[in-house]
Amino acid sequence: ESRPIVISKDFDAQLIEIVQQYRQRTEQFKEKVIDPYASSPERSPPVSEYKSIQLMINDNRKYIAWLSLVTIAFNYNLWFIPVRMAFPYHDPEAVPLWFTLDIIADIIYVIDIIVFQPRLQFCKGGDIIYDKDVIKKKYRGSSRFQNDVLSVLPSDLLYFLFGFKSVFRINRLMKSEAFFEFSDRLEGIMTKAYIWRVIRTIGYLMFILHLNACLYYVASEYQGIGKTKWVYSGQGSAYLRCYYFAVRTLINIGGLPEPHTVFEITFQLANFFVGVFVFSSLIGQMRDVIGAATASQTYFRASMDACVEYMVSNHIPRLVQTRVRTWYNYTWDSQGMLDESELLEQMPLVMRTAIAVDINLATFQKIDLFKGCDNQMLVDMLLRLKSIVYLPGDFVCKKGDIGKEMYIIKAGEVQVIGGPDNKIVFVTLKAGCVFGEISLLQSSANGGNRRTANVAAHGFANLFVLDKKDLNDILIHYPESQKVLARKGRKLMKAKGKTAPVKDEGEKKKGLAMFGQKPPTPKMLRAFGGFGKGGLLEKLRVCDDLMSGIMVQTHICNLVCVWQWI
Numbered sequence: 123e124s125r126p127i128v129i130s131k132d133f134d135a136q137l138i139e140i141v142q143q144y145r146q147r148t149e150q151f152k153e154k155v156i157d158p159y160a161s162s163p164e165r166s167p168p169v170s171e172y173k174s175i176q177l178m179i180n181d182n183r184k185y186i187a188w189l190s191l192v193t194i195a196f197n198y199n200l201w202f203i204p205v206r207m208a209f210p211y212h213d214p215e216a217v218p219l220w221f222t223l224d225i226i227a228d229i230i231y232v233i234d235i236i237v238f239q240p241r242l243q244f245c246k247g248g249d250i251i252y253d254k255d256v257i258k259k260k261y262r263g264s265s266r267f268q269n270d271v272l273s274v275l276p277s278d279l280l281y282f283l284f285g286f287k288s289v290f291r292i293n294r295l296m297k298s299e300a301f302f303e304f305s306d307r308l309e310g311i312m313t314k315a316y317i318w319r320v321i322r323t324i325g326y327l328m329f330i331l332h333l334n335a336c337l338y339y340v341a342s343e344y345q346g347i348g349k350t351k352w353v354y355s356g357q358g359s360a361y362l363r364c365y366y367f368a369v370r371t372l373i374n375i376g377g378l379p380e381p382h383t384v385f386e387i388t389f390q391l392a393n394f395f396v397g398v399f400v401f402s403s404l405i406g407q408m409r410d411v412i413g414a415a416t417a418s419q420t421y422f423r424a425s426m427d428a429c430v431e432y433m434v435s436n437h438i439p440r441l442v443q444t445r446v447r448t449w450y451n452y453t454w455d456s457q458g459m460l461d462e463s464e465l466l467e468q469m470p471l472v473m474r475t476a477i478a479v480d481i482n483l484a485t486f487q488k489i490d491l492f493k494g495c496d497n498q499m500l501v502d503m504l505l506r507l508k509s510i511v512y513l514p515g516d517f518v519c520k521k522g523d524i525g526k527e528m529y530i531i532k533a534g535e536v537q538v539i540g541g542p543d544n545k546i547v548f549v550t551l552k553a554g555c556v557f558g559e560i561s562l563l564q565s566s567a568n569g570g571n572r573r574t575a576n577v578a579a580h581g582f583a584n585l586f587v588l589d590k591k592d593l594n595d596i597l598i599h600y601p602e603s604q605k606v607l608a609r610k611g612r613k614l615m616k617a618k619g620k621t622a623p624v625k626d627e628g629e630k631k632k633g634l635a636m637f638g639q640k641p642p643t644p645k646m647l648r649a650f651g652g653f654g655k656g657g658l659l660e661k662l663r664v665c666d667d668l669m670s671g672i673m674v675q676t677h678i679c680n681l682v683c684v685w686q687w688i
């Protein structure tokens with residue numbers, strides 16, 4: 123309360139009064155409070171019903187198809203009313219055709235008013251209004267309804283009084299809102315909305331030329347056709363000649379016959395001004411539309427150029443420069459942007475989740491490692507994934523490094539490699555496979571968090587990366603899934619032969635990819651020369667790196683060999 127409290131001798135009395143007032147007000151307020159869980163007396167639809175209604179509002183293709191028909195009818199009136207007013211196109215042969223077309227356009231207008239508009243749901247204060255009576259009432263009280271009704275008033279009946287003149291149909295142009303609504307809705311559903319924007323802007327340009335052609339013909343008629351050099355001569359197709367004149371004046375191409383009379387000079391001047399202002403602004407609009415359509419391409423080029431410039435000024439080796447350029451080009455070609463997450467970040471969580479679930483959840487559910495995990499946990503994981511592109515031959519992870527991330531292959535292949543010069547390919551992993559999980563699921567105690575193998579991109583590999591920190595953050599909320607993953611991690615460790623402490627360089631690499639996930643069979647052991655002198659034991663020393671992954675088996679073998687030796 124902003125009321126100042128005067129502290130006086132009878133402060134206690136004042137305080138008691140204030141407290142009493144406060145209590146009264148709270149009681150009053152309580153009475154007014156609406157219980158948020160109490161059912162609303164108004165009928166409200168279940169959420170599932172909302173979905174179809176929302177479609178009606180934003181994305182109803184059938185409604186857009188209908189609007190396209192209304193737009194055609196509107197454009198018929200928009201283009202033909204002036205041309206029929208200006209040019210002598212109402213000859214007895216053409217009248218039936220015009221009459222039929224007019225009636226068809228009128229029927230479309232009427233159907234729109236009676237059938238479609240009164241059924242169009244709308245949003246009020248965030249609520250979707252679906253009640254048919256309310257919708258009808260809203261439409262009838264709108265300015266759109268007034269315009270729609272005015273646009274279908276049968277002013278054509280004046281034909282009977284004044285003859286067949288298209289000027290009586292001028293009220294049909296009041297249906298313009300339908301055109302703009304169609305345009306907005308179409309943009310909303312098109313993948314390349316700029317194509318429509320370009321077409322629309324070209325349409326505006328052509329319409330201005332069309333109007334100008336009509337005006338030129340009217341001006342010529344006013345002056346007398348063929349009377350002066352400036353007016354339409356009366357030869358050739360009247361419309362085409364006038365349109366050609368309009369193009370030359372409005373685009374300021376020049377080479378026009380000189381105007382002589384005051385009227386001609388005024389007309390010509392007005393035309394030049396319209397050309398300069400209207401035309402140039404429309405052409406500017408076109409540039410904006412095309413600029414917006416290629417904005418992402420421009421951004422990509424600019425960032426690549428800046429990066430190349432940076433590398434050149436820092437004398438980065440040519441090979442590295444080429445690799446960076448290749449990365450830029452491939453990333454752009456494969457995903458149409460450099461950083462997908464940048465785009466998604468702008469969206470609210472619910473939208474991001476919808477997109478992520480739609481794109482990747484099915485793939486995730488198939489991954490063995492995540493089987494048995496909470497679905498919601500997978501969704502949380504999807505939201506933390508980052509997409510990274512690796513070039514052919516790039517090392518994604520190196521044996522012995524600390525594992526801070528795990529990877530899911532989105533597209534392309536990676537190879538688990540080892541041996542001298544990393545020439546041996548142990549496994550090739552394809553789209554949908556997970557790797558890098560072994561070191562991630564282990565604790566750092568005893569070096570358990572170290573990479574057990576080298577993994578390199580085979581061709582171009584598009585990977586999802588999940589950070590260890592992100593994974594841990596998620597798992598805090600899903601103790602059951604955490605247990606599942608920990609169990610799987612232990613299993614993997616056993617399967618891949620990952621054992622306890624790291625002793626030295628030779629022994630610290632523990633993954634034995636060569637044997638895959640199974641222990642060596644007797645056949646494999648025989649291939650290594652059995653247990654005899656110069657056999658397995660010696661090879662074990664040479665192939666220490668390879669064999670260290672099956673340490674348990676190796677210890678047994680060692681014991682047997684030592685016994686044989688003795």
Ligand SMILES: Nc1nc2c(ncn2[C@@H]2O[C@@H]3COP(=O)(O)O[C@H]3[C@H]2O)c(=O)[nH]1
Nearest residue numbers: 557558559560561573574575633634635
């Ligand atoms: N050690 C080993 N790793 C493999 C094999 N096949 C795939 N990998 C993956 O290679 C990854 C290397 O890093 P990690 O040890 O974190 O996790 C490893 C596994 O996910 C294999 O046969 N042996």
